[in-house]
Amino acid sequence: MNKSAEKIRIVDIARLAGVSAGTVDRVLHNRGSVSEDSRIKIENALKTMNYRPNVYASVLALKKKFQFACIIPIYNKGDYWEKVEEGVRQAADEFAPLNVSIRFFYFNQFDVYSCRLTFEKVIQATPDAVIFPSFFKEESKIFAEGMQEKNIPFVLLDSMLPEPPPLAYYGQDSFQSGFIAAKLLMLSLKEDATIALFHTFRIGNLGSNQTLERKKGFLDFIRSRFPKCKTVTVELNAMNPQQNREAMQDLLQKYPEISGAVIFNSLTYMVAEDIEKLNRSDIQIIGYDLLEKNVEYLKKGVVNYLIAQRPEQQGYQGVKALCDFLVFKQPVKQINYMPIDILTRENIDYYSSF
C-alpha cells in the first residue's frame, strides 16, 4: 500500500552502479560528459531503485541565481492586474530560497508605445525568464520571437499567443466563459429579451482579445439557443465614468425594454452603479472578475453573477512553472485553462481563488 518510503540517496545508486556520486550527478543533470558504459549502469540502477531527489537538499545546494521579469499593465488599487501581481509576488516570496528574484516592469495598457518601450527595457535587463500577458498581439509576438531566439523561456498570462510557443500559458477559455455567461443570464430572462453588451474601448486595441472572445462565446450561445433575443452593443470608456453614465441613459431611453446586461470586462461595477441609480433593478446583470466593487454589487443583489478566472493563481502558477522548468528541470504543462468560476451572492463568501 504505502511502500513509497525508503529513502534513496545519490550515493546509494552510485554504490549500486559501481561509480562515484559525481558521475551519477552528471547523468542526472546531463552535465559534463559520461562514458556510455557508466551511463547505462547508472540508468539501470536508477530504474531498479526508483530514485527521487530530495527537493530540499537540492534547493539548498543550488548555486545558480535566477532573475525573472514580470511585465504587467499599470493598474489602480483593486484592479484585476493587482491580483495577478499579488500571485506573482507570493510565488516570488515562496521561491526566494531558490535564488529566484522577480523584477516587475509596467506599461500603459492603453498605449502600444508604452508597451513597446517596456519590452525594450526587459530585453536590456536580460532576464532568465519572462512572464507577461500578450496584450497587444503584434508587439507581443515580436517580443516573444526575440525571447525564443535568445532561448529565454516565457510564460503567457490571460490571453494566449500560439506562435512562438510559450513555455506555458495560464488563462481562461474566453469563448467558453462568454458562452456560460449567456447561459446563466438567460436563466433569468425571457426568450425574446433585449440584452445590452458592454465592452471597453481601448486606444490602439479594439478591446482585448479576451473581451472579444467572450463576446463571441456569448453571442454564439444566444444565436443558437435564443434566436429571438436582441442584443445592443455599448462601448465603455474606462477613463470617463461621466460619459458612460450619459451613454447609459441614452441607451435605456432608446431601448427601455432592455432586461439583461453583460459586461465583458472587470468594469462591471460602473454599469451596475448606473443601472442602480436609474432604478432599473429589473435588469439582470452578469459581469467578470472579483474586483472589490464588483463583489459589493453582487452581494447587494444588483449584479446576479460574476465570472472569475483566478488571477492570483495565474500569476502564481506562472512563476511556479518557470521554477519547475529552470530550477527543478521538470516538464511543464503548456496550456493551462483556469476554471470558469461562477459566483453568486450565495457562494461568494466561501470563494477563495488560492
Next chain:
Amino acid sequence: MNKSAEKIRIVDIARLAGVSAGTVDRVLHNRGSVSEDSRIKIENALKTMNYRPNVYASVLALKKKFQFACIIPIYNKGDYWEKVEEGVRQAADEFAPLNVSIRFFYFNQFDVYSCRLTFEKVIQATPDAVIFPSFFKEESKIFAEGMQEKNIPFVLLDSMLPEPPPLAYYGQDSFQSGFIAAKLLMLSLKEDATIALFHTFRIGNLGSNQTLERKKGFLDFIRSRFPKCKTVTVELNAMNPQQNREAMQDLLQKYPEISGAVIFNSLTYMVAEDIEKLNRSDIQIIGYDLLEKNVEYLKKGVVNYLIAQRPEQQGYQGVKALCDFLVFKQPVKQINYMPIDILTRENIDYYSSF
C-alpha cells in the same frame, strides 16, 4: 519595492547578538534553556534583521520522524472518498522528505461498530497526528477527546465537530451549499413546482450531517422565496439500485407533476439514470460531487448542475496543516470552508479542484 531579498542566516543574528548559533537555535525553537540576558539580545537581533528561516535547510536538517493516521470510509472506485484519499496521498508524497509518513485506516461508513473498532486501532498505533471525517458524531467526539488528552493534534474533514476543537477543519458550509442548490434549481422551475428531494438511508446514521444540513439549506431557500413549491422527500438505498428504481417509478406515478430533483449526496447518477430511463427529460436535476458517472450525466444534459467541494483539496490541505503545525511550527487556520463550486456542462471541462 522588492527589497525582501537579503539572505539572513542564523549565524548572522548570532553574530549581531554576540552569542553562538546554538543559543539562537534554542531561542527559536524554545528548547533547552537560555539566560534571560541572551534571550533579550537575540530577540532584539531577530527584530532588527527580520530573520526568516530557510525552509529547505530546515527540512533537510530535521531529524524527527512523524507518523500520521488518516481514517477514511471504505469506498468503491470513483467514490467521493477516493478523491479525499488521493489528496492525502499527494500531500504524503510531497511531504515525504519531511519524514512524514501516513498510515491509512478504513472503516465501514454504514456501521458504527466498524468505526469504533477503527478508532481503537488508531489509538493503538499511537500516531503523531490524525486526520479524519467526523462521520458518526458521538463516536467521533469521544475519539477526539481521547486525542485531545494525549495532545495529539487532529484535523477534521467534511463535517465539523466543535468540541473538542480540532487543529483544523476542511469542508463545505453544507447549509449554504443547499441554499445555493435551491437557488440554481429554481432558476429553471416554476414558482409552484414540485421537487423531489433525495437522500441516502444509512444504518445507525440518519444521513450524514452534511446531507441533513444541505437539505435544511435547500428548504430554507424554498420556503422563504418560493412558498408555493411542494417538496417530496425520498430515501435512497445506496446498496440496492433496483429498489431505488422501483421507488422512483412509484414516486413519479404518484407525483407526475414533479419537475425538479435534488440529490443531497454523491449518488446523483443513480437518480439521473432512472429519470433518463423513464423518459422524463423535463425534470431538472441538481446534485453533488464530481464522480465520474455524475459528470457523465452532467455532460449529457440530464443533470443540470453539480455542486463540488474540492475533496482532493480537503485531504491535501488537511495533511499540509498538520505539517505546518508539527514540522514548521506555524500557526494554522482552524475553520476552512471550501469554495462551493458550481459546475455545468459548459464549465466542467475546465474545472480542476487542485
Next chain:
DNA sequence: GTTTTTTCTGTGTCCGCGCACAAATATACG
C-alpha cells in the same frame, strides 16, 4: 570553601545534493 547540581553556552557533525577541481584514463598526433 568545596562539592554537587542545575543552568547555560559553544562547537562540531550531519542532512542530501550541486558543483568545482584535480586526478586519471583515453584518444590524437607527430
Next chain:
DNA sequence: CGTATATTTGTGCGCGGACACAGAAAAAAC
C-alpha cells in the same frame, strides 16, 4: 613511443539549520 589534448571520474567542500555533546558558568547544597 612520447607528448599534447580530450574525455571521464573521484573527492571534497559548502548550502543553512537541527541537534547532540561536552564543557563552562552559575546556582544550590553541604
